Amino acid sequence: MNIKLLQTLRNYNKDNFIKDIIAGIIIMAVSIPISMGYAQIAGLPAVYGLYGSVFPILVFGLFSTSPQFIFGVDAAPAALVGSALLTLNIEAGSDKTMAAVPVMTFFVALWLLAFYFMKAGKLVNYISAPVMGGFITGICTTIILMQIPKVMGGTSGTGEFFELAEHIYKTALNINMPSVIMGVIALVILFVSKKIMPKFPMAVVLMFVGTIFTISLPIRDWGIKTLNAVEPGLPKWRIPDFPAIPIQQTITISLSVAVVIMAETLLAENSFAQKNNYRINDNQEIFAFSLGNFMAAFTGCCPINGSVSRTAMGEQYQAKTQLTGIVAGFSMIVLLLCGTGFIGYLPIPILTAIVISALMGATEFDLAARLWKVSRTEFLIFMGAFLGVLLLGTINGVLIGIILSFTEMIIRTSKPSRCFLGIQPGHRHFRDLNEGSQIHAIEGVIIYRFSSNLFFGNIQVLQRDIEDSIKPDTKAVILDAGGVGSIDITAADRLAMLYKSLEDKGIRFYITEHIAKINEQLRTLGLGYMIEEGRVRRTIHIALKDMGIGRPYPLEGGVENEERSASRKRVDNKVQEFVWAYGAESEEQIEKQIVLQIQQLKKTGDMEKLFHGSWSHMDAFDEDEWLEHLEEHLKEIVNISGKDEKTIAERFEKHREEIHRRIRDEHPEMAERFKERRHVLDEHLKEKHPEVFKLIENLRENQN
Template sequence: MKIQLAQTLRDYDKKNLPKDMFAGLIIMAVSIPISMGYAQIAGLPAVYGLYGSVFPILLFALFSTSPQFIFGVDAAPAALVGSALLGMGIESGSAEAMSVVPVLTFWVAVWLLVFSLLGAGKLVNYISAPVMGGFITGICTTIILMQAPKLLGGSAGTGELPELLLHLWESLPGLNVPSLLLGLLALCILLLSKKIMPKFPMAVVLMALGVLLSKYLPLQTWGIATLSAVEPGMPEWSLPDLSAVPFVDAMTISLSVAVVIMAETLLAENSFAGKNGYRIDDNREIFAFFMGNSVAALTGCCPMNGSVSRTAMGEQYQAKTQLTGIVAGLSMIVLLLCGTGFIGYLPVPILTAIVISALLGATEFDLAARLWEVSRTEFFIFVGAFVGVLLLGTINGVLIGMILSFSEMIIRTSKPARCFLGIQPGHKHFRDLTESDQIHAVSGVLIYRFSSNLFFANIAVLEQDITDHITPETRAVILDASGVGSLDITAADRLGILYHKLKEENIRFYMTEHIAGVNDQLRKLGLGYMIEEGAVRRTIHIALKDMGYQRPYPLEGGVDNEERSASRKRADNRVQEFVWAFGKESEEQIEKQIALQIEQLKQTGDVEELLHGRWSHMEALDEDEWLEHLEEHLKEIVNISGKDEETLAARLETHRQEVHDRIALEHPELAERFKERRHLLDDHLKERRPEVYEVVVRMRQKKEQEKEIGEKYGRSSSNTEKRGRKKPEGGRTLDL
């Protein structure tokens, strides 16, 4: 593993400097209440939270490949260490706790180094976006519930959802109204400013106002808490006393904490990376966790984690590189040396509102809404990870999400995409029979495409599909295995049974289109006889040839399948592109597109644009249907544009005639089908818009009369012209 320092600062763009520095100062300020609170949860004095916001964050910033993630004292590791101390009977904040916690942090760092060397970062590849989203949202919701009692004038909660709700309930009798009002007011201002002025540093303004309120108003008399004063100075460096904790206890406790740090931080980092369009090196990140926790152990701090709340705050203020973390760490040094007196004036409700506001911005409930619309299965995976984190804690929530992801993957692969194939007359490529009514099955042959590896969970689907579609006329079954890259022994055995069953019924079975490596698997799995008997062929065409079928293949229903010119094939292939794109929803989509065009007509008044639609380069049949739908809206278009009804109807009919003439000239083999389809569209229009249909018929009759008159007088004019011309010797006709 190649290690590079300050990777995100290489080729630094100076235009990001103000944003990175400002975001770093914001994160330093926000870290004060967060880190002090979590340090106390971990069993250490509050000031150690500030110590943990100096050197660990600096080391992480230098080694991380993430341009935006922030390291520091965080909820999950602090809660795990705090509960471990309680289990060992060690009093929080005692001298014994101050000697035990750094030992646990040291072993956490050792485990993280081991994980990095083993390449454990690849495990995150098996965690899906719904799991990540549910996990992040669960973490954010948990921390919000932890912080909520501080708005009421109480202390932060710990544990999972039941303990947090119980703590919140128990805080209600001690409700401090001024504290609640101040916190809610600050939260409302922050949320409103995010919508109105997202780049304005409202958090800093509120912190400054909070200091002024504490200085000039009797907040403490009103019961509004402020942060505890901190003595100035930097942390002392020392090696942890490893004998302070029994080796077995240290190993088991630190392992669980290290797993939580790795899983939670990598998940969160990858979530932010995916959202903002960059990539991270997972193993390098674990090494950065190791470096941060190593220096935390040497300065007496609790285990460190990636902080979602601080990162969300940095994102809000457009932080672009790890210079943000470096500025946050260096400014915390300045604060510890020179400005700790300022800390005692910060009102807890305002700081809590700032943290909650940042966490609300990091939740991904919008992803849950999207998943509900597109995939209920993935929605429930999101909910599973979310509820798992809330009820069972970080690591259990991740495990639940991963189990659900693997279950969903098995379910998805057990019902893969598959279809039966046919041919469009005049073409040679096989396509899904449901794609268009122009595609027909090859007579007597089932051609079946299966788009997944074959294994125990989906082989029954293949068998069922094939057997359900066999008819007395079926002479052969051809499996298009282009999507099959491997098969297991269960699938191989069942495939052999299907092959013999079809053979007994005098139905040939072919396996085609797969990669050569699948043939090696077939031989190893005992299906070599299929290859030897000619049932495994390279392409569908070769399998059909083996049956005695030659191009053009006979199609079911006696459909004509003559060879056509390349240009005609292309035209025939594209005439129903809109239907191909939108399938059964094509008419609904045309109506939607026309509705958008009519809305635009209200703004521009450009009727001509309606004739061509928003979908550029429509082909003949699609364009004809588009115009038929436009005719249904004739009255509405007349009212908006102010144009004459008959003029508009005539324009539409002229355009439709142009389409028909074009297709008749370029592809005469389609002209008759085009004419038949036109009658169907007319019947449709007559049924739905009879008044428009009457106008259209009148226009057609009028145009026919004009055409007849034109042809009559055109012939007379032509004869007159001929009489008025003579040919000179050069053969050119001259006008007299």
């Protein structure tokens, strides 16, 4: 389990201490009306919302890797639990509710723990920024709509947009103007102070002023509501009453709640992380969610979720670490022990204005405006996630956004960047033919670059592009697969069909420039024969050389092409190419090629062909290693050729001297490296075939 405690408090910057303390106290105060309201939505007494803002938030602060995200009783889990109680015919506030809700919370914590062990956090990596932005904006807008009736003198709304709109309309019919005036003035003050003095804790001042108003003015007589006072004391610890609710229904309900908590909180956490340029450990976050909900279950609370509104408030007042959450938790303990009477003096319109102000700052409509200018497709994805959350609820909004995101990704990858390559006379590098008239195709060769993973959605594009480009004089097609990171089975089958179709027309088909992992996939997918037949090469240059086309390459239209640089001859390292092509099987495949050469010797008796493998154009630098493999079969070669060991060994040494001379002439900087490697190869031969090594060693001594 690689779990780290207090990760955001390591190497703590003392300059952040005051900010974290102030933000923690403000978050505690803001949590009072939010938590109490959502606890009642979940069917529990209001005080259990405050209980849920103690131990769960403290434990989350210890284990979270997010420096700013806050845990607490929140809308989505509370609403899901409340609706589940209705379907189970359990009356809100009853003893049965008090027993059933902690059981649901316990199983939510178990599911989250299971998600942690399944490493489900990585799923967030597949959710795009437009989805995250639309999601967080949808949640903020939904909660704002829930809060608006409280400013008007009514109660918090529940449900999705149309239910919330209906509730706002009904509340407006009995609107309380003093409440609206207080709420609007508080909201204006918060907006103005955020602009002119963003670091000033105006929310604390407004709560203090609101308390003074309640004490000194008859605001209750004016119809302005205040919070209900609660009994002092901390929550009591107890084991949930598991028989209180049927286990099958508990598992089903808790699974849906756990999925919502994981998806909503991780998305919101990642959204804040991206905006503020830090990283979180998604999987450890799920572990922190689980522990927080275990704390809630054992103190009788409803499931706990990450809170966008509290986090936005902390961001507004420059909270920097989880010390903010820990301070909020301990502040709530002090409040429950000593200050519950104070709660009854807090005007709801002012508290609601504080929440709305923070949520409006957390919306990402600016991202939507940017996407509208940059990418209409991603703008639609943003709006899909936003409207999905707003109209259909959290989890449905997430699913809509993910579906849109994946659909857009498939559409994009099914139309990848691709081009045909040529070369500019006098230059070495291949470039897009459309770059300009000075780029020319190589005569009789089509070089095609495909910059995407190959899968069922785009293989037809590749196949059509290549087939449509074939001309009567085409001798070969070279696929530059440098941008290909994976191949699925559909693409592999179509590549096999294309390979055979081109072969039937007498056209060679090569795959080049890709990473070695692709070769493993080709073998696994049944295309290993392409490697064995030498049609999978490391570079375009080697593929051309395999066809017998060398520099300067002949260009279409009779364009002259002379090399401008006097650079040394390129080294095509064949043994390294085998390692690239075959990976862990390279030694076995080299040996296989040697066996094929020896079999050819049996048929032809031509010793010269023995020094050239079926993968043609092996240059000097690695011929020596190839010879070392051949030397291991010295006795077998002697038996086939009918010549004595000394004659064959002398032939090997003569060929090796030729190689050494070529390296000295063409690559003098590598000559010393050749000697060092020769020593390594000799040791290898001595270990595996001491009798052959002794013969070679004697020959060298006699020559000297």
